[in-house]
Amino acid sequence: MDSARTIGPDLVALRRELHRIPEIGNDLPLTQQAVLRALDGLDLEVTTGNGLSSVVALLRGGAAGPDSPVVLLRGDMDGLPVTEEVSVDYASEHPGVMHACGHDLHVAALVGAARLLHERRAELAGDVVLMFQPGEEGPGGAQPMIAEGLLDAAGRPVDAAYALHVASSEYRFGQWFARPGPIFAAADEVRVRVLGKGGHGSSPHRAKDPIPVACEIVLALQAMVTRGFDVFDPVVVTVGRIAGGTKENIIPDTAELDATVRSLSAASRAKVQADIERLATGIAAAHGLEVTVDHRLGYPVTVNDEREYARAVGAVTDLFGSDRFTLMPEPELGSEDMSFVLDRVPGAYLLVSACPDADFDAAPDNHSPRAAFDDAVLPDAAAWLAEVAIRRLAGR
Numbered sequence: 001m002d003s004a005r006t007i008g009p010d011l012v013a014l015r016r017e018l019h020r021i022p023e024i025g026n027d028l029p030l031t032q033q034a035v036l037r038a039l040d041g042l043d044l045e046v047t048t049g050n051g052l053s054s055v056v057a058l059l060r061g062g063a064a065g066p067d068s069p070v071v072l073l074r075g076d077m078d079g080l081p082v083t084e085e086v087s088v089d090y091a092s093e094h095p096g097v098m099h100a101c102g103h104d105l106h107v108a109a110l111v112g113a114a115r116l117l118h119e120r121r122a123e124l125a126g127d128v129v130l131m132f133q134p135g136e137e138g139p140g141g142a143q144p145m146i147a148e149g150l151l152d153a154a155g156r157p158v159d160a161a162y163a164l165h166v167a168s169s170e171y172r173f174g175q176w177f178a179r180p181g182p183i184f185a186a187a188d189e190v191r192v193r194v195l196g197k198g199g200h201g202s203s204p205h206r207a208k209d210p211i212p213v214a215c216e217i218v219l220a221l222q223a224m225v226t227r228g229f230d231v232f233d234p235v236v237v238t239v240g241r242i243a244g245g246t247k248e249n250i251i252p253d254t255a256e257l258d259a260t261v262r263s264l265s266a267a268s269r270a271k272v273q274a275d276i277e278r279l280a281t282g283i284a285a286a287h288g289l290e291v292t293v294d295h296r297l298g299y300p301v302t303v304n305d306e307r308e309y310a311r312a313v314g315a316v317t318d319l320f321g322s323d324r325f326t327l328m329p330e331p332e333l334g335s336e337d338m339s340f341v342l343d344r345v346p347g348a349y350l351l352v353s354a355c356p357d358a359d360f361d362a363a364p365d366n367h368s369p370r371a372a373f374d375d376a377v378l379p380d381a382a383a384w385l386a387e388v389a390i391r392r393l394a395g396r
């Protein structure tokens with residue numbers, strides 16, 4: 001913590017530099033340059049992505065052998081298409097783009113962890129892979145980084161992975177929170193197109209009207225969720241868009257529904273996809289119509305491994321005190337690109353409040369144009385990342 005406090009001003013300066021220049025998606029050239037500058041001078045093996053602006057920095061432990069563990073620490077780097085309404089002197093200089101999810105703090109914290117681990121690298125009995133990823137808010141940077149060799153960056157497979165996320169509300173500043181098992185949902189999309197046969201509104205018997213069939217499918221999806229799924233392994237199906245037709249007296253050829261589908265286990269995720277397809281197909285068939293069902297899969301369920309979660313929480317309570325951690329009563333139905341890493345490697349994902357407002361419950365949430373994050377949290381965030389890596393490498 002002393003070391004972390006010492007580098008705190010540098011981390012705050014880096015965070016504010018990044019906050020001015022938010023970029024979106026998988027192409028973050030300015031952010032990537034800032035990360036490379038911040039890591040310059042450290043004894044790291046740095047590689048950059050081919051198909052995206054990622055940075056992978058490998059820290060070799062001085063006490064590592066051929067069988068020593070490899071730990072991955074991740075920070076996401078991308079901003080959001082939001083027009084900033086926070087008045088700070090380091091506000092976004094990119095119109096319509098804002099670090100509204102606090103990923104600028106994640107980058108600074110990970111750079112801080114790199115520096116803290118670097119100071120202690122002679123003692124480390126293993127290697128640390130630092131994952132600076134673009135595209136968390138979409139289209140996804142973790143999968144392409146994995147495809148480019150992220151998890152073998154050390155020449156040995158990664159054994160454990162950790163990440164944190166800052167929150168702009170909900171908990172008081174400096175409070176950490178998480179839960180074992182599923183912490184974020186899988187978030188998928190589905191589009192159902194009902195294929196009918198258009199005609200004159202006065203003569204529906206001479207057409208195949210897709211509109212009432214689409215309506216029936218919307219209602220049946222609600223019954224499907226309540227009757228077909230365990231309430232303790234919940235799914236959410238929300239039809240957020242329904243479209244079809246142009247005028248009251250024309251029966252259209254087609255109607256379509258778009259839904260977001262959230263789930264908290266791989267089993268219910270697979271089941272909800274299959275059930276939507278069966279139900280839409282069956283209802284359309286009952287009326288002599290057909291459907292097409294297109295699933296667009298998003299991020300999978302984010303799962304905290306029980307042992308790694310315990311290690312990660314232990315690092316929080318030992319560093320900051322047991323009152324600084326809250327067990328989340330239930331998962332959140334948002335989703336996280338880190339899930340692709342945690343699908344392959346046991347690990348833990350914790351949240352920490354950076355809410356600058358004493359009235360944290362009323363403060364604007366992440367993604368709001370008014371979301372504000374207090375970068376005084378950075379020394380703690382960097383220290384936690386470094387500490388959990390040190391513990392894992394030491395087998396503690």
Ligand SMILES: [Zn+2]
Pocket residue numbers: 101137366367
């Ligand atoms: Zn976000």
Ligand SMILES: [Zn+2]
Pocket residue numbers: 101102103136165
């Ligand atoms: Zn985020």
